[in-house]
Amino acid sequence: MLDFLRLEDNGVPIYVQIRDKMLRAIGAGRLRPGDQMPTMREVAVALKVDLNTVRHAYRELERTGAIVIVPARGTFVAAQHAPLAREAQERRAEELALQAVAAATVAGVDPRDVAGRIVRIAESKGGGE
Amino acid sequence: MLDFLRLEDNGVPIYVQIRDKMLRAIGAGRLRPGDQMPTMREVAVALKVDLNTVRHAYRELERTGAIVIVPARGTFVAAQHAPLAREAQERRAEELALQAVAAATVAGVDPRDVAGRIVRIAESKGGGE
DNA sequence: CGTACTGTATGAGAAGATGCATACAGCCCT
DNA sequence: AGGGCTGTATGCATCTTCTCATACAGTACG
Numbered sequence: 001m002l003d004f005l006r007l008e009d010n011g012v013p014i015y016v017q018i019r020d021k022m023l024r025a026i027g028a029g030r031l032r033p034g035d036q037m038p039t040m041r042e043v044a045v046a047l048k049v050d051l052n053t054v055r056h057a058y059r060e061l062e063r064t065g066a067i068v069i070v071p072a073r074g075t076f077v078a079a080q081h082a083p084l085a086r087e088a089q090e091r092r093a094e095e096l097a098l099q100a101v102a103a104a105t106v107a108g109v110d111p112r113d114v115a116g117r118i119v120r121i122a123e124s125k126g127g128g129e
Numbered sequence: 130m131l132d133f134l135r136l137e138d139n140g141v142p143i144y145v146q147i148r149d150k151m152l153r154a155i156g157a158g159r160l161r162p163g164d165q166m167p168t169m170r171e172v173a174v175a176l177k178v179d180l181n182t183v184r185h186a187y188r189e190l191e192r193t194g195a196i197v198i199v200p201a202r203g204t205f206v207a208a209q210h211a212p213l214a215r216e217a218q219e220r221r222a223e224e225l226a227l228q229a230v231a232a233a234t235v236a237g238v239d240p241r242d243v244a245g246r247i248v249r250i251a252e253s254k255g256g257g258e
Numbered sequence: 259c260g261t262a263c264t265g266t267a268t269g270a271g272a273a274g275a276t277g278c279a280t281a282c283a284g285c286c287c288t
Numbered sequence: 289a290g291g292g293c294t295g296t297a298t299g300c301a302t303c304t305t306c307t308c309a310t311a312c313a314g315t316a317c318g
Contacts, residue, residue: 011148011189011274013305016140027237040265050307055265060140071265072314093238097246099149100229102156104247106195106207109222111251115244117226118233122240140304142275169295179277184295200295201284 002038002046004030014049018057026066026077027088037067037075131167131175133159143178147186155195155206158254166196166204 005021007014025031038046040054047054058075061067069075100118104111134150136143154160167175169183176183187204190196198204229247233240 011145012141015305019140024237029237039263041263051265052267053306056305058265069265070315072263073316074264089238093233093242094246096229096232096238096243097250098153098157100225100243100247101250102152103225103228104222105156106152106193107218107221107225109218109225111247113222114225114229115247115251117223118229118240118244118247121226121230122244142304144275168293170293179275180295181297182276185275187295198295199285201293202286203294 002043005043005047007047007049014047015053015056015060018043018047018049018054019060022057022061023064023066024092031077033077033079035077037077039074131172134172134176136176136178143176143182144185144189147172147176147178147183148189151186151190152193152195157250160206162206162208164206166206168203 004025005018007017010017022031022037031037037058040051040058043049043054044051058067058069062069062075066078067075068078100114101111104114133154134147136146139146151160151166160166166187169180169187172178172183173180187196187198191198191204195207196204197207229243230240233243
C-alpha cells in the first residue's frame with residue numbers, strides 16, 4: 001500500500017524523502033484532494049522510522065499547503081493543488097532523464113539503450129497511463 | 130560559469146546537491162571525460178560554502194568513479210567507463226531502465242516521456258558513442 | 259464508559275553536516 | 289628559488305537529523 005515510499009540511502013534526509021514522495025504522489029493523482037493521507041504511524045511503521053520523523057515531513061507538507069492536519073482525526077490532502085502539478089511534473093521528467101543519462105554514462109552504458117528498455121518495460125506493463 | 134550549481138534551500142544537504150548536480154552535468158555532457166572539474170575552491174567560493182563540504186561531494190563522486198582526484202593538480206572527469214563486460218553492461222542497462230521506470234511511475238510521469246528525453250539528451254551531446 | 263485510534267509533545271543522546279580558521283605538501287611556471 | 293595554484297588535513301563549535309522511550313489530549317464507536 002505504501003511501497004511508493006521506499007527510502008533510499010542517498011544522504012538525503014528521511015523526512016525530505018517522505019515529504020517529496022508524498023508531494024509527488026499527490027501531484028500524480030495517486031492521492032487526491034480530500035483523501036485521507038496515510039497515518040503518521042502507518043508510515044512510521046512501514047518505513048521503520050520514528051514517528052517524529054514522519055511528523056517532520058507532514059508538517060512541511062502542511063506548511064506548503066499540500067495537506068491539512070486535523071489532530072485526533074487524521075491528515076488529508078488539501079483541496080486545490082492542480083496548478084503546480086503539470087509544470088512540476090515536466091521538470092521532474094527532465095530531471096529523471098538527466099539523472100538516467102548521467103547514471104548510464106558513468107556506468108559506460110549507452111543512454112539510448114536504456115531509453116529503449118524503458119519503453120519496452122513501460123509498454124509491457126500497460127500501454128495507457 | 131558555475132550557475133548550474135545553484136543551491137536550493139530544500140533540506141537536502143549541500144554536499145548532496147553538489148554531488149548530484151555535478152553528476153548530471155557530466156551525464157549531460159556539460160563536463161566531458163578528461164575535462165578538468167571546477168576547482169574545489171572555485172566551487173566553495175562561488176557557492177559560499179566550506180571547502181570541506183565541496184570535498185565531501187567530490188569524494189563521493191570519486192568513489193562512484195565519475196571523477197578522478199589528483200592531489201596538487203586538480204580533479205578531472207573520469208575517462209569513458211568501458212571496463213564492463215558486455216553482459217555486465219546489459220544487466221546494468223536493464224537495471225537502470227527498471228529503476229527509471231519505477232522512479233517515473235512513482236512521480237506520475239510517463240516512462241516513455243522520460244525515455245524520449247533521454248534520447249534527446251544523449252543525441253545532443255554527441256551522436257556516436 | 260472504555261477501547262482504539264489520531265496527532266502532539268518532550269527529553270536524552272548519537273550521528274552527521276557546516277562553518278571557520280589554519281596548516282601542510284605537492285605541482286607548475288616564471 | 290619563489291609565488292600561486294591544487295588537494296589534504298585537523299580541531300572546535302554549532303545546528304540538524306534521527307532514534308528511543310514515554311506521555312498526553314482529542315475523536316470515534318460500540
